[in-house]
Amino acid sequence: MNPRAANALLGAAGILLTLGAWELVARSGIVSQSVFPAPFHALATGLAKVPLADLGGHVWISLQRIALGFAAGALLGVGLAVAGGWYRTFGNLVRPVVELLRPIPPLAWIPMAIVWFGLGEPSKVFVIFLGAFFPVLTNTWKGMANIDPTLLRAGQTMGLSGPELLLKVAIPATLPDIATGLRIGWGLAFGVLVAAELIAAESGLGYLIMNARQLGEVEVIILGILVIGAANLVTDNLLARVLARWLNRSSEGSLP
Amino acid sequence: MGAAATRHAAVLQGAGFIVSLLLLWELASALGWLRPHSFPPPSRIAQGAWELAVRGFPEGVRVWTHTLVTLRRIFSGFALAMLAAIPLGLLIGRSPTLDALTNPVITFARSVATLSLLPLVIVWFGTGELSKTLLIAYGCFWVMLSNVIAGVKYVDPVLVRAARTMDTPGREIFTHIVLPAALPRIFAGARTALGVGFMVIVGAEMIGTIEGLGALIMEARTFYRTDVTIVGMMLLGVMGVLFALGMEALERRLLPWHRGLSEVRR
Amino acid sequence: MSASAAPKIEVLRVSKQFGDAAAAPVLRDVDLACAENEFVCLLGRSGCGKTTLLNIIAGLVPPTAGEVRVDGEVVTGPGRGKGMVFQQNALFPWLSARGNVEFGARRSGLDKAGAGRVADELLDLVGLRDYGARYPGELSGGMQQRVAIARALALDPQILLMDEPFGALDEITRLDMQAELLRVWSSRRKTVVFVTHSIMEALALGDRIVVMGGGSIAAIHDVGLERPRSRSDPALLRLHDTIWQGLH
Numbered sequence A: 001m002n003p004r005a006a007n008a009l010l011g012a013a014g015i016l017l018t019l020g021a022w023e024l025v026a027r028s029g030i031v032s033q034s035v036f037p038a039p040f041h042a043l044a045t046g047l048a049k050v051p052l053a054d055l056g057g058h059v060w061i062s063l064q065r066i067a068l069g070f071a072a073g074a075l076l077g078v079g080l081a082v083a084g085g086w087y088r089t090f091g092n093l094v095r096p097v098v099e100l101l102r103p104i105p106p107l108a109w110i111p112m113a114i115v116w117f118g119l120g121e122p123s124k125v126f127v128i129f130l131g132a133f134f135p136v137l138t139n140t141w142k143g144m145a146n147i148d149p150t151l152l153r154a155g156q157t158m159g160l161s162g163p164e165l166l167l168k169v170a171i172p173a174t175l176p177d178i179a180t181g182l183r184i185g186w187g188l189a190f191g192v193l194v195a196a197e198l199i200a201a202e203s204g205l206g207y208l209i210m211n212a213r214q215l216g217e218v219e220v221i222i223l224g225i226l227v228i229g230a231a232n233l234v235t236d237n238l239l240a241r242v243l244a245r246w247l248n249r250s251s252e253g254s255l256p
Numbered sequence B: 001m002g003a004a005a006t007r008h009a010a011v012l013q014g015a016g017f018i019v020s021l022l023l024l025w026e027l028a029s030a031l032g033w034l035r036p037h038s039f040p041p042p043s044r045i046a047q048g049a050w051e052l053a054v055r056g057f058p059e060g061v062r063v064w065t066h067t068l069v070t071l072r073r074i075f076s077g078f079a080l081a082m083l084a085a086i087p088l089g090l091l092i093g094r095s096p097t098l099d100a101l102t103n104p105v106i107t108f109a110r111s112v113a114t115l116s117l118l119p120l121v122i123v124w125f126g127t128g129e130l131s132k133t134l135l136i137a138y139g140c141f142w143v144m145l146s147n148v149i150a151g152v153k154y155v156d157p158v159l160v161r162a163a164r165t166m167d168t169p170g171r172e173i174f175t176h177i178v179l180p181a182a183l184p185r186i187f188a189g190a191r192t193a194l195g196v197g198f199m200v201i202v203g204a205e206m207i208g209t210i211e212g213l214g215a216l217i218m219e220a221r222t223f224y225r226t227d228v229t230i231v232g233m234m235l236l237g238v239m240g241v242l243f244a245l246g247m248e249a250l251e252r253r254l255l256p257w258h259r260g261l262s263e264v265r266r
Numbered sequence C: 001m002s003a004s005a006a007p008k009i010e011v012l013r014v015s016k017q018f019g020d021a022a023a024a025p026v027l028r029d030v031d032l033a034c035a036e037n038e039f040v041c042l043l044g045r046s047g048c049g050k051t052t053l054l055n056i057i058a059g060l061v062p063p064t065a066g067e068v069r070v071d072g073e074v075v076t077g078p079g080r081g082k083g084m085v086f087q088q089n090a091l092f093p094w095l096s097a098r099g100n101v102e103f104g105a106r107r108s109g110l111d112k113a114g115a116g117r118v119a120d121e122l123l124d125l126v127g128l129r130d131y132g133a134r135y136p137g138e139l140s141g142g143m144q145q146r147v148a149i150a151r152a153l154a155l156d157p158q159i160l161l162m163d164e165p166f167g168a169l170d171e172i173t174r175l176d177m178q179a180e181l182l183r184v185w186s187s188r189r190k191t192v193v194f195v196t197h198s199i200m201e202a203l204a205l206g207d208r209i210v211v212m213g214g215g216s217i218a219a220i221h222d223v224g225l226e227r228p229r230s231r232s233d234p235a236l237l238r239l240h241d242t243i244w245q246g247l248h
C-alpha cells in the first residue's frame, strides 16, 4: 500500500477512534445524556430540532457576513499597506495610527460597534472586518518593506518607474505575503463570527448556538459547533487552493 | 540623509499626525460636531481613566482588579494548554503513525472557532472561572499542539544526518538535535497561542462576570460610559503589546542563536 | 600508497535508484576500493551522483543493489568510524562554533575538558580561534564550512568523507585549507574520500582521482606525484588535460 493511502486510512481510524471514545463516555452514564449526548444521537436530535433547510439558512447568512467583512478588510488592508509601503510620507503618517489600534483585540470593539452602528448588520460586519483587516494589512506591509531591492532595480533598468514599477514589480513581489495575510485574516474572521453574532442577531450560526443554550438544547449547540468547524475548514481549504493557483500564475512565490 | 535621520523624521511625522488627530477630535467635540457619547473626546477619556483608577467601575472594582483578573484568566488557560500540548506534541511529532492517526482530528479541532464553544462550556461548567479558563486553554492548546508537532516533524534532515555520522544514539538525537531544532517553532506556537488566548478572553468575559477588562468594556457601554469602554480597550491593547514584547525578550534570552538568523532574514 | 592486503573501503557493484523501478538509476554497478590511509578524490559533473555515492559509503542512504564494506564488514548505518563534511551547511544552529566542534569531540569519547581542548586546537587549525563563541548564523559561509571540517576532524574518524568541503571558500582560503587538510591527513593518517568538481583541486590532493560520469565510474587516474605538488608541474598539467579530455 502506498504511504498516502496508509496515512488516509490511519486518519480515518483516528476520526473513528475519537467518535468511538466520545460515544463510549456518553453511554457510560457518568454524565447525563442530555448534558453530554453521544455524537450520532446529538446530530440526529439536533437536525430534528433544526431542519437542514434552516441550518443551511444560518450557514448562508453567517458566510455572507464573513465574506462581506473579509472583503472589506482585505481590500482596505491591502490598499492601505500598499500605499503606505510605497509612498513614504503616507506610510509614516498611517503606520503609527495602525500600530496603536492593532493590538486591541477585534472583539473589544464590539461595544463601540454597537454605539456606532446600532444592533443591525453593519456592527456585525464591522467586527468581522476588523478581524480580517489587521492581519492582511500587517502582512502586506511587511511584504512591501521586504521587497528585494534588486528586483526594483531590475525593473528600473527595464524602464519602469512610478506607478508602473509599483504595479508590475512591487505588488507582484508582495503577493506571497498578501496571500499569507488573507489566510490568517479569513481564519480570524471566522474566529470572530460567533462573538459578532452575539450582538442581537436573529440568524446565523452564532445566534443558533447561543439561542440553543437559552433553550437548553445541547444537541443543537453541538451540531452548530461542528458546522462552524466544518465551514471554516472547507472555506479555508478553498481559499488556500485559490491563492495557490493565483500565486503560481502571477509570481514565483508559494504559500508557506 | 542618514538612516537614523530618516527614522527620526518618520517618528516625528507619525507623532505629529497622531497629536493633531487628537486635537482635532477634542476640538470637534467641543464644537459639537461629534457626539460625545459616540466619540468621547480625549479629555473625557482621561477623566474616565482617572475615575477607573480611583473609584472603579462598577463602583469599587478598580482598574487593577480588572487587569489582574484578565491576566490571571489568560495565564491559567495558557499554562494549562502548554502543559498538555508540549508533551503530547513531542510524542506525536516523533511518530509518523501517531501523526497520521491524529492529523484530521487535530485539523478539525483547530478549525472549530473557540468562541463557538462558549455556550457549551456554560452548559457544562456554568459561567464561573472554570469555563473561561477552559475556553482559553482550548484555543491555545490546538495552536500550540500543531506547532510542536510541526517543529519536531520538520527538523532539517541534514542535521539529523550529521548527528548520525557522529554515532549519536537515538535518544540523544532527540534531546540534543530534534528538540533544540524544534524550539523556534515551539516558541512561535506559544506566541500565537498567547494571541489567541488574548482574543478569546474578551469574548469569554462578556458573559457572567463583572470583573475583567472584557466585562468592563461591555458594562460601561450599557451604562452609557463609552469613555470607560475606550479606556478598557486601550488597556487591552497595552497588555497585548507588553505580552508580545515579553515573549520576544524571553525568546532572545532562551534562544540566543536564533536571533542572529531572524535578524539576517529581515 | 601501499598495495597492502585488504582495502579499507570496498564499494561492491553498488546501484542506486530513487523512487520506483521506472526511474533512471543514479548509480549503476559502481565498484571502488580505497586502501587504508589513501586519499581518493571523486570528480564529476554536477548531478552525476557523487553525493549519493558518498552518502551510501557513509551508511546514510541504503544502496538499491550491491554493498559497501569497511574493514571487510558490510556497512549497515552511519557510525563514528566515518566522519562526514556535508555539501550543505549541517552545523547545529543552536550551538556555538566551539560547541559544534565539541559535540564531535565528545562523541569520540573525550570528557568535557578533553573535548574543550580538542575544540580549541581544531578551531585554531581552521583559523577560527577568535570565533568560537559565535553561532553559525553569525559566521560567513566559508567560516561555517571550516567549522564543519573541524567538527568532522574532532570525531577523529578513521575515514573522512568530504562532500565539496571547500566549495564555498574563496580561492585563497581554499588553497590554505587544502594544505591544512594534507597536513592533518599526513600526521593523523586517515582514509579520505573527497568529492570535488575542480580538477585542479583533485590533482593537488588525491592519491587517486576517480572520475564519475553517467552514474558509473568513467576512469581512475593514479596521480603518483610527490606532495606538496606544484600547480605548474608538467606531469600534473598533462594529467589535467587527460582528465579534461576524458570528461568530453
Ligand SMILES: Nc1ncnc2c1ncn2[C@@H]1O[C@H](COP(=O)(O)OP(=O)(O)OP(=O)(O)O)[C@@H](O)[C@H]1O
Binding pocket: C018, C019, C026, C044, C045, C046, C047, C048, C049, C050, C051, C052, C053, C087, C197
Ligand atoms: N533524495 C533524492 N530523491 C530523488 N532523486 C535524488 C535524490 N538525491 C539525489 N537525487 C538525484 O540523483 C542525482 C545525483 O545527485 P547527487 O546529489 O548525488 O549529485 P552530485 O554529483 O553530488 O551533484 P553536485 O555536484 O551538484 O552536488 C541527481 O540527478 C539528483 O536529482
Ligand SMILES: [Mg+2]
Binding pocket: C050, C051, C052, C087, C163
Ligand atoms: Mg553533491
